[in-house]
Each structure stands twice: as structure tokens, then as C-alpha cells.
Amino acid sequence: MFDLTGRNALVTGAGQGVGAGIARALAARGAAVAVNDVRPERAQQVVDELQASGARAVVAPFDVTAYDSVRAGVASSVAAIGPIDILVNNAGNGGRDGMVPAQFRGSDPETWHGPVDVNLFGVMNCCHVVLDAMCDNGFGRIVTIASGAGMVGLRIGVSPYAAGKGGAIAFMRHLAVENARKGVTANTLALGLMTGNEGSDVTKALAQQVPVGRLGRPDDIGPFCVYLASNEAAWFTGQTVHVNGGSVTS
Numbered sequence: 539m540f541d542l543t544g545r546n547a548l549v550t551g552a553g554q555g556v557g558a559g560i561a562r563a564l565a566a567r568g569a570a571v572a573v574n575d576v577r578p579e580r581a582q583q584v585v586d587e588l589q590a591s592g593a594r595a596v597v598a599p600f601d602v603t604a605y606d607s608v609r610a611g612v613a614s615s616v617a618a619i620g621p622i623d624i625l626v627n628n629a630g631n632g633g634r635d636g637m638v639p640a641q642f643r644g645s646d647p648e649t650w651h652g653p654v655d656v657n658l659f660g661v662m663n664c665c666h667v668v669l670d671a672m673c674d675n676g677f678g679r680i681v682t683i684a685s686g687a688g689m690v691g692l693r694i695g696v697s698p699y700a701a702g703k704g705g706a707i708a709f710m711r712h713l714a715v716e717n718a719r720k721g722v723t724a725n726t727l728a729l730g731l732m733t734g735n736e737g738s739d740v741t742k743a744l745a746q747q748v749p750v751g752r753l754g755r756p757d758d759i760g761p762f763c764v765y766l767a768s769n770e771a772a773w774f775t776g777q778t779v780h781v782n783g784g785s786v787t788s
């Protein structure tokens with residue numbers, strides 16, 4: 539069950555954190571993994587680790603916000619490991635490198651574009667580049683890592699980030715329905731606060747309110763992606779699932 543042998547995956551923003559955890563989980567089930575990151579040295583470290591464990595892995599160093607770079611980067615990955623069957627859109631700015639929270643009122647319009655670029659257009663770029671081959675092959679699994687912030691209102695000053703994540707959530711639903719008859723599924727995981735992101739006063743307070751009693755870890759997310767990427771998940775599409783220790787229930 540959930541055997542990914544013979545499948546090729548691209549995980550974006552996989553040089554650290556959640557994305558690295560997802561890359562490890564997919565590789566552990568037999569997938570070859572293209573490890574993307576805009577910081578190539580991070581991606582290389584993860585690739586070294588995966589290769590040391592016997593997995594097939596390649597570095598895919600590109601910026602998901604630049605369509606032409608995505609196209610070139612995916613082409614190099616395909617040349618190295620074969621057509622992409624599994625895409626995990628994880629690159630975003632909600633983590634350790636993340637944003638400086640600010641209330642929308644009084645915010646600088648210049649600060650709105652970055653979060654929407656990476657969290658929405660980054661997802662659309664990657665999906666657009668891999669989709670034709672998935673449809674032609676009759677198999678594709680697309681997972682986008684979003685955030686509870688894209689689903690519920692928060693007072694912590696992340697509205698541009700939420701706009702990007704919320705846009706990606708809506709986009710994924712349409713992607714799922716448009717391509718369902720082609721064997722391509724598209725689902726979204728709306729994460730809660732993850733370990734490593736508890737530094738500020740705001741996130742410290744939020745961390746104490748998680749019903750399960752701890753923040754999320756990359757290995758809370760990787761196995762979910764393994765399921766979503768599997769043959770067994772063929773009838774699971776168009777869904778947004780909260781994965782958050784009970785912080786938001788639905």
C-alpha cells in the first residue's frame with residue numbers, strides 16, 4: 539500500500555522544513571525526487587541525504603515565481619529522472635524565512651506582491667508546467683501546501699500571505715475538477731503553525747493554544763503527501779484538509 543516505486547516527484551521549497559520532510563517521505567516510499575529550492579545549497583544538502591539513503595534524487599534549483607525558470611528547471615529534472623508524476627507545491631514564505639507580520643491598515647502596498655507571487659503564482663506556474671505531461675500520461679498527483687490563514691481570519695497581520703494561500707486553495711479546486719477525467723488529482727493541505735515558527739510573541743501565544751499540545755513537525759505532513767500521491771488516492775480530489783493539531787476544525 540502507498541508504494542511510490544517508479545513515480546517521479548517534484549517538491550518545491552524542499553531545501554528545509556516541511557518540504558524537506560515531504561521529500562524524505564516520498565523518497566522513503568520509492569519515489570525519485572527532484573528537490574527544488576531557490577537556495578540551491580539547501581536543496582543539495584537534502585539531495586545528498588536522500589542519495590545516501592539509497593534514493594534517486596536531483597537538485598532542481600529554480601525560483602517558482604519565474605515561469606521561464608520553472609519551465610527550464612522542470613525540463614532539467616525530467617531529463618534526469620523522467621516525467622513528473624507527483625508535484626508538491628510547498629514553496630512559500632510562511633515559515634522560518636517568512637514574513638514580517640503587519641496589520642493591513644497602514645501596510646506598504648509594495649509588501650503585498652511577494653507573498654501573493656510565491657504562494658499563488660508559484661503554485662500556478664509549477665502546475666501549468668507539469669500538467670500537460672500528467673494528462674498525457676493519465677496519471678498525476680498535485681498537492682499544495684497552504685495554511686489555515688487562507689481559510690480563516692486571524693489578527694496576527696498576515697493578510698497578503700492569506701490572500702496568496704486563499705487564492706491557491708481556490709485555484710486547486712478548479713484544477714481538480716478540470717483535470718479529474720485525466721487521472722490527475724489536486725488537493726490542498728492547510729497547515730497550522732509548525733515547529734521552528736514559534737519565535738515571535740504572536741506565534742508563542744498561538745503555540746500554546748494548539749489542542750494537541752504541540753506545533754506541527756515535517757513528519758506530520760510527509761505521510762499525508764505519500765497517501766495523496768499514491769494510486770490508492772485516485773478518488774480523493776478537490777479537497778482542502780486542515781492539518782493542524784486541532785487548531786482549526788472543520
Ligand SMILES: NC(=O)c1ccc[n+]([C@@H]2O[C@H](COP(=O)([O-])OP(=O)(O)OC[C@H]3O[C@@H](n4cnc5c(N)ncnc54)[C@H](O)[C@@H]3O)[C@@H](O)[C@H]2O)c1
Pocket residue numbers: 550551552553554555556557574575576577580600601602603628629630631632633634635636656660683684685686728729730731732733735
Ligand atoms: N511554518 C509554519 O508555521 C507554516 C504554517 C502554515 C503553512 N506553512 C506553509 O508550509 C510551507 C513550508 O513551510 P516551512 O515552514 O517549511 O518554510 P521554510 O521557510 O522553513 O522553508 C521554505 C523553503 O522554500 C524556499 N523558497 C522560498 N521561496 C521560494 C521560491 N520562490 N522558489 C523556490 N523555493 C523557495 C526557501 O528557500 C526555503 O528553503 C510553506 O508554503 C508555508 O507557507 C508553514
